Amino acid sequence: MARKASSSLNPPLFNNGSGSEFIQSGRNLAIVPSPRDSSLAIFPINNANPTLLKPNYPKVAPIYFASEYNPPSGERRTFLTDTSIIWAALQNLLKTSEKKDFDIQNTDAILSGIRKLAIDYINFCKECWVYASQAITRSDPLQFNGDHYRKLYTCFSLFTVLYLPDTGFDNAPVGEELMDWLNTHYIEPATEEGDHLSSLERPWEDEIYWSYLTRTTLRGLSKASSFFLETLTRHPSHHLPRLSQQLIPLLTNHPRLQQFHTERDFAIASRRWRDKVKVLRIELDRVPEDVRDDGFDNWWDRFSDLVGILEGREEVVKRLCKELGADWKEVAVAWGVFIDPRLRRQDLPEVVLQVLDDIPADLTDLENCIISSLFLGKPVQALAVAAKLDIWLAAHLADLVEAIELIDRDPDDSGVSIRQRYVIAYAEYLHSDPGLWRLTVNYLYSCGDMGTRMADEILMRVPLRIQSIANEGERTQIRNGQLAGIIKEISATCFENNREEIRRAILRIAAQTFLKERDYGLAVSYCTSAEDWQGIGRVVDCVLDEYTRRGPEKFSHQVANIAPSLHALRAESAPALNGVYIYRLIFAVRLAEYHQRKSKGELQDAAVDVIAIFKDEIAPKSWWAVVLYDSIELLQTNEHMLFTSAEAGMLLHKLEEIFTLTSYGLGSDYLPVFMKVLKNSDEKYALQRLQIVRLALAKYFARCGVIGAGGKYGSGLRR
Template identity: 60%
Template sequence: MAPKASSSLLPPLFEQGSTEEFKASGRTLAVAASPRDGSIAVYPTNNKAPQFMKAGYPKKQPIYFVAEHLAPDAERRTFLSDTSVIFNVVQNLVKTARARKITLFDNGETLGALRKLAQDYVNFCKECWIYAAENKTADTLQFSDDHYRQLHTCLSLFTVLYVPEPGLEGAPAGEDLLDWLNTHFVEPSTDEGKHLATLDKPWEDESYWSYLARATLRGLSKASAFFLETLSKHPSPYLQDLSRALIPILSNHPRFSQFSSERDFAINSRRWRDKVKTLRVELDRVPEDSREDGFDNWWAWFSDIVGVLEGRAEVVKRVCTDLGGDWKEVCVAWTMFVDPRLRRQDLPDIVVDILDDLPPDPTNQEDVIHSSLFLGKPVQALSQAAQLDVWLSAHLADMMEALELIEATPTDDSDISLRNLYIIQFAEYLHSDLNLWRHTVDYLCTCGDIGMKMADEVLVRVPLRLQSPKDSTAASEESARIRAGDLAGVLKEVNASCFDHGREEVRRMVCKAFTREKEYGLALSYCASAEDWPGLGRIVDRVLNEYVSQGPSNFARSVANIAPSLHALRAQSKSGLNGVFIYRLIFAVRFAEFHQRKVNQEYMDAAGDVVAMLKEEVAPRAWWAVVLCDAVDLLQNHEIMPFTTSEATLLLHKLEEVVSRSSYGAGKDYLAVLAQCTKNGDEKFALQQLQSVRLALAKYYARALDVVPV
C-alpha cells in the first residue's frame, strides 16, 4: 500500500479537552477537496452568524492540508513511469487479441507475449530492489528495498503459476516452482556451505546433516554430492558405501526439462525411484549399534534424506518443519518428490492440506499473497496485494482479467469490474502527483466509461503553465513559443493525450478556455494539431467578431499572436480539404495587418493589403463592404496617392458589385457584417455608408486624372 499521510492536525487547532469551548465559539470544521491531486484542506469556519460569534476568538486560523497518499518520490516516480510503458503494451496486446477473437491464454503466440511482459514487470521490480538496497544508507527512499523484493517475489510467483511457457500449461510444475523458491528464498546459506567446506571432518559439525538434508530438498545435487563425497573418510564403512550409492542417485534425479515428452520423464522417474528403493533396502540392513558415530545419529539423518527421495509425504513435512522450513518449502518438495507429475491446476488440492498443518504467517503480507496464489484464489490475492502496494494489485488484476482468471464484468451493483476497481485505485494514487497526470489518464482510459469520465476530469485540470516564472529562462522561452501559437510543453502533451484516447470533448473544452481568454494563437494551433477544421473555423469567426464588437484597434491586437501560426497551417492545407478555413484565417491576419499598418502610418503597404484582399479574393464577400469603408481614409489622404488608377478601378468594381447585388436582394451576403458595425444594424444604413466610399473614389479619380487641383 502507498504510504499514508498523517491525519492529525499539527499544530493542534485547540488544546486537548477544549472541544466544547471550540463548539461554543461558533466555529466548526469545513473540508474542501482539490480536484487536481485529491488532497483535502481542513479549516475552521463560522457555524453561526458573525454577531453571535464568541468574542475574543482569533480571526485568523490555520488551514490544514491532508492527502490519502503521499506523492511518489523521484525513485518511485521512475518506477511508476517505466512500468506504465509495459502496461500500455499489455493493453495493445489484449486489444489486438480481442479484435482477432483470440482467447489469450489459449493461444501460444499471445500467451508467450504476455509472459514476456509479465517478466518485464518482474525485472523492473528486481532493478528497483537492487537500487534501493544499494542506496538504503541514504535514508531518502520512500519505499525500502524489502518492499520491492516482496513485489519481485509475488510477481515472479504469479508468472510461474499462471503465465507458463507456451505449450507447458499442462506440464508438471515442480521444476519451475523449485527455481522460484531457490531464487527468492535461498537455503541453505552460502556461508554455511563455505564453513563446512573448510573442515577436514565436516560430519562432526552440528550443521552438517541439516545442510545436507536442506540441499537435497532444494535439489542442489552438486552441493549434496560434494559433501557426500567427504563421507568417504568417515569411520563407518556402512556410511561410506551408502554415500557412494547416494551420490549418483542425487546427481541423476530426473527433471522434466531434460526430456522431450512427459512419457519419457515418467518412465525415467519410475526407474530412478526403483534405485532409491534399493538404497532403502541397503540402509535398513545397517545394524542398530552402527548407526551413530559419536557425534550424531547419522542413520536417522540418512534415512530422512532417503525418505524424501522416496516421496514419503509425512517425511517431507517433518523434515521441512525440523529444518525451519515453511509451507512453501513443503509444497515445492511435494512437487519434486511426492508427486513429480503434479500440474499447476492440481496444485491447490495439495496446498490446502499442507496449509492446514503449516498455515501462512498472517502478519506477513507477502506470505499471505503467496498462499492465495498457490491456492488458486486470484480474487483473494488481489485484495491482499492491494494492502501491500496498489501498484501490485492493479497490474496483477490487469493480467488476471486478460487470462480470464477473474470476471471481466461487474459482479455487483457498482458497474465496475474487479480489474477496473484496482486500476482506478492505482490511478487515484498516481493522481497524488501532478507530474504523473499523463499516466493517470492512460490507466483510467482503460476502465470503461467510468474511467474515461474520471480521466476527463484529470485532463481539464492539468496545469498548463502558460505563465512562466520570471527566474526561469527555459520556461519563458516555452511560454513564448506557446503564446506564438506553437504547441509545446504540457499543452502539447494534453493535446496528444486527448488525441490518443479519443477525448475530443475535453480537447474542445481546453480550446474554449483559450478562446474565452482570447488566446487565439493557442486555440488555433490546438485545433490544427487535432485536425479539427470546423473548430478552427469557429475560432476564426470569434477572431473576426473582435472587429465587430471591439473595433479595429482591439481587433488588430487580438490577431497579432496568431500570425506566426499561419505558415504552418498553410502547409497543412495543401490537400485542400481544409482550405476554406485557412483562407478565412489568412483574411483575418491580412485584415489585422492592414489596420496595424494604418496605425503605423505605413499607408502604401496598407493600400497594398486592400488590393490584395480584394484582387486575390482573400476577403469573403460579406467583408468587402467593410474593407472598402476602412479604405476611405487612404483614399482621402491628400499627401500621397496609395492606389494606382487600375487599383482604384478594382475598388470601384467591387463597390458596384456590392451595391447592385444588395439592391437585388443579396444584401445578407454582402452587407451583413457592415450592418453589424453600424449603430442601427440594418442594411439601409450600411448602404448609406457605402455612398461615402463612392464619393471618396470619385474624388480620388479626379486627383489621379489631375482634373481637380489638390
C-alpha cells in the same frame, strides 16, 4: 467530524479532546479536494451565523493539506514509469488479439507474448530490489526499501510459474519449476553455514551439519549435498562411508523433467530411480542398532531422514520441515518433487490445503497470504491482499489475470470489473503526483466508461503552462500548426484514446488563455485546431476592438501574427457553415495589411486593399464608415490617381448607402464602430465626419474629369 479530522493535523488546530469547544466557538472544518491531484485541503470555516463566533480562536488559521498516498518519488517514480512501458505493450497485444478475434487461451503466440511481458515485469522488480538493497550513500532516501521490491519480485514470479507456464507445459508436472522458484526467492540453507562447515576437518561433529545436509536435500541442491556427503568418507563408522557413497549418485542422478523429451520417459526414469532408493533403504535397515550413534549424534536417524525424503514419505517431509523451521511453502514444493513428482498445476490446490492443515500460513504476513492464495488457485483473493501490499502489484496482476480469463470481465453492480477496480485504484495513486498525469490517464482510459470519465476530468485540469512559451521560434511553430509542450502531449493522448471532444475543449481553454494575453495569432491557431469557429469570432472581435481602442498602428501589430493561421484555414477549406467567422478574420487581416502598406507609403497597394475589402464583400457594414474614412488620404494624394472612376464610384455608393439608411433609422447598423473610433456617441457628429469623405470623393471625380480618367474603357487611369 472535526474531532476526527483534527487528530491528524500537524501542528494541531486545537488540543486533544477540545473538538466540542472548537465547534461551540462557531467554527468547523471544511475539506476541499484538489483539482490537480488526489490531495485534500482542510481548513477551519465560520458557521453561517457570525454571532456564534467566539474570540478564543484566531480568525486567521492555516490551511492543512492531506493525501491518501505519498506521491511517488526517487526510485519509486522510475519503477512506475519503466513498468508502464510494459503495461502499454500488453494493452497493445490484447487489443490486437481482440481485433483479430483470437481466443487467447488457445493461441500460443498470444500466450507467449503475455508470458514474456510478465517476465519483463519480474525483471524490473528484480532490478529495483537489487538497487534498493545496495548499501550505498544516497542523496535522497528510498521511498520503499529493498525488501518491499523483493516481495513484488517473489509474488510476480510465482504468479508466472503457476498461471503463465511455457508453451506446452501448462499440463506438465510443476514440482521442479516451483523448486527453482523457492530456491531463487527463499535461499536456504545460508551460504555462511556451508562456508563454515567446509572449513572443518570433521564437519559431522558440528551441530548444524545434519540440518544443513537435510535442507540441501529437501531443496534439491544435489551438488552441495554431494560435497558434504563426500566428507563422510572420513567418518569412523564402518557403515556410513559406504552408505553415503551409495546416496551421492541417487542425489546427482535424480530425474528431472527437462532431461526428457516426453513425460512418459520421465515417469519410467523416476520409477527406476525409486527402485534404487529402495535398495539403499534395505542396506540402511541392515545396520545394527548398536553402531548407529557416533558419540555426537545418531547418524543413522539423520541418514534415514535423507533417504525418507528421496522415498517421498509425506510424514518425513512434514516433520523435517517443522524441525528446520520451514513453513508450508517448503512442504508444498517438496511434495511436487519427492512425494508426487507428476503433480500438476490443477492438482496443487488440493495438496496445499492438506499442507496448510498441518502447517498454517502466517495470515499477518501479506506476502505469505498472497502466495498461499496463488497456490490455492484463488486469484481474486490474491488481488485483494496484493492491493494492501502495493496497489501497483494488484493492478498489474489483475491485468494479466483478466487477460488469461481467470476473472470475470463483466462489470459488477458498481459498474466496474474486478480488473478495472484495481487499475482505477492504482491510477488514483498515480494521481497523487500531478507530473504523472500521462500514466494516470492512460491507465484510466483502459477502464471502461467510468475510467474514461475520470481520465477526461484529469486531462481537463492538467496545467498547460502556456505562459512558459516565451521562445518566439516555438510560437512561430504553433502558428504554423505545430502544437507545443504539454498541449502537444495532451493532444496525442486524446488522439490515442479517441477523445476528440476533450482535445478540442482543452485547445479552447488554451485559446482563451492566449486571448487574455492578447496573443491573437496563437489564439486563432488553437481555435483552428479545435475547430472552434465561434472562438475565432471572439478572437476577431477582440482584435477589432484593438483598432477602436488603440488605433490602427497597434491594431496592425497585433494582427500581424494572425496571417499564417488564416492561410492554414484557407488551405483546409473550412466548412461553408463557418464561413462567416473566417470572413471576419479575413477582413481583420486585410484591414491590418492595408494600414501597414499605408504606413510604409505603399499607397497604390493600399488602394487595392480598400477596393478588395468592398468588392469581395468581407467588410461588415458596421466597418464601412471606418474604411471609407481611412481612405481619405488615398483620395487626396496629389502624386497619383490611385482609383479608377469605377472604383471611386463604388466607394461613393457605399458612402451614400450609409447616409441614406441612417436617415431611415438604421444608423445602428453602420455607425457604432466609427463612433467608437471618434470617441463620440453622437450619430450626427459621425455623419459630419463622413462628409469629409464625400468631399474628398467629389474632388477626386473632378480630377478624373479634368485628366480624362474615363479613358477608352471608361475605367479611369491608374499609374
